[in-house]
Amino acid sequence: IVVSTGIVGWKYGKGFEYAAVASLCVFCFSHLFSMSANWLLKPVEKHINNGYYEDAERILRSMPDLKIIGVTGSYGKTSTKHYLNRILSEHFDVMMTPGSYNTTMGVIRTVREYLKPYNEVFIVEMGAKQIGDIKEICDLVHPSVGIVTAVGEQHLESFKSIENVQRTKFELIDSLPSDGGLAVINDDFPYVANRPVSNVECVRYAVSNPGNAGYVATDITYTPAGTQFTVRTPQGASLEFSTRLVGECNVSNLLAAVIVAMRLGVPEDKIRYAVGQIEQVEHRLNMKRTPGGVTIIDDAFNSNPTGSSMALDVLAMMTQGRRIVVTPGMIELGDRQEELNRNFGQKIAASADIAIVVGEYNREAIVDGINESKEKDASSATEVHTVPTFLDSQSLLGSILRPGDTVLYENDLPDTFK
Template structure:
């Protein structure tokens, strides 16, 4: 019996340590099991659960508790096997099954620690509510499938020149994430707080609006990111539009540059200020003859700006930041000078000259179909060297993955660009000679390092820290 206990304690150690990447996956899915399920469905059970690249999760109390519970459950599994299985064959089968079973124990650990998460949530929501009641701060809420972070950063940069302004940092766009930022930042004399609002299920935005009561809303655009979590694109659109009803006494500014926008906004009686490149928008963006110059036409008002940003969607993300800043009392000259000075955000079409004769167009912060196609256009306009794209694919697209990849491959047509990817679905949608499939991310690096001439690489979407380090670029997330 003592030998069984010792063996169980020893064997459980490496198996528990092997669950680190799975704990990280849960952490990135914010411990939401429906998001984790979508990730497994997207990657496939074998790749998601059995053959995941080893990476360490964050050092948090919940992760340590999940690891500890996984260890105890794995020890119990071995003890039961050694106690009740008599034949050597049965014990060998149990040992073989212990690896996938330990991954299931990670999920059990997440469920068991859920009450702790609820207490954590209640504490931060209480602090945030107290801070909001004691200050006169106005909340500016931003939601959308893409562009949220960029608009947030641009708007914060402009407003901060005149007003005391806070913002949610990083990817803190859930109810707890926003609450933490409010608790840390809001003071009695703060004027505005910009809250990026994310959603993974219907009514998520509605819930956030009830908690934080925004005075101004911005909807950046609705694509097919996370569509597999909502069941359909229509449900995703309805969720993002919950912000329109969530802003009770103020304006909502919304992009028209996404499919179905005109019909979606027509059903609301509340005044929505729309912006875009098309004629139906209330605020129109017109590009000037010189690169980097554009005009904003808003009623009788016509204002010209210049910017260092790359890509049409980058300019589109500047527009709501400019409109809102002007509506909140900033002068044209104040806004113009700040917009002119704004540099590209690292990881959002930022250019980097690195070693080995390579220029990197870094769009690794996130990836969506519209942004991907816009980045291809920017890459095509660059004048130096051979051109390549590295992507690991776009996740949580559900049944819209086929059409999305087909659109991306079509955007490559007529351009001297080679797409390098580990997602075989790109090749499945097209027999294009402009797509090359690799088994691992490291093989993409090996291929690029073997090209001894000037080259430009678009890094589209998230890659591993090792990949970015090898390129000589710090990650953007």
């Protein structure tokens, strides 16, 4: 570059040489310019965001009768939000945070752009990547009802420990008002069940760990058409429901929504009707049939140890044809990445006839888990295929699928995931 600059200067004069050197400096130090610009603009951005925050506060203050429900959890919060919105809409005018608007700025945008003066209920999904994130949202919206769907091994790379996950998710419960506040929490997770709640009324629910739960889902039956289940209440009543959804996780999420609806006075017949009409949330145990007679279970959104296990339980119950799982494994699990993916492989061996492992990132751990199960159980005969990309997995499926087969897509499957 120096030589070429010298040649340019010799041929075209000093002015051109200076311009070339200046351009070279701009190129070499562009990252410093960007960092400086970001640093200089931070106060401006903060001032603008504060204005948005104050405007959202003003709107919420103008609606004192608005019932605000917070929903958080390591997983299940988005589905629970959708299910609760559908059920409450039978009786109230409801607004929920759209999509994944589960940060403070996402909630602010929802309040400023979507919330209407006539809305009666506002359902706020609350996500977090670090301690304090949920408290920040609560300080803005002041929920009176809080749902904690799960505390599990999700985002351990940022939280570092499950105790920090628990502390953060329960920021929602700790923010509820002592007068009229209601906590609805899922005892199926140890780090929910072992967390005492004394600041507000607390209702516990469960599917698999009913010990201290007031509401329990029982008699769960899956079919390709959906699920039937019964809700047992603290008063001893048994309420039967049918839904198009499948999977224990979806039953659990529905249970939380049913409890809140009952506590808000939605009639039982309206709850039952809404549960039967709820559409499956895309990429979260979404089930459909192809014209060729193949059942597709789409669980491709952010797999986690609990959710993947439940998805495999659903796959195991599909016995009309072969059971096939397509997965790259689980991510964002910190130091337990290899261990949990090996456990995932062992569960695959107990639930699937064919496993297609996509990419290299978790391949060894998953395949080792499958093989370990085969060594322990001679009846386990899961056929394993490894492919480099999702496109390759689709080509393989095209050559082996038969009518009656069921395919489970577990976790995100972009070609860029190595």
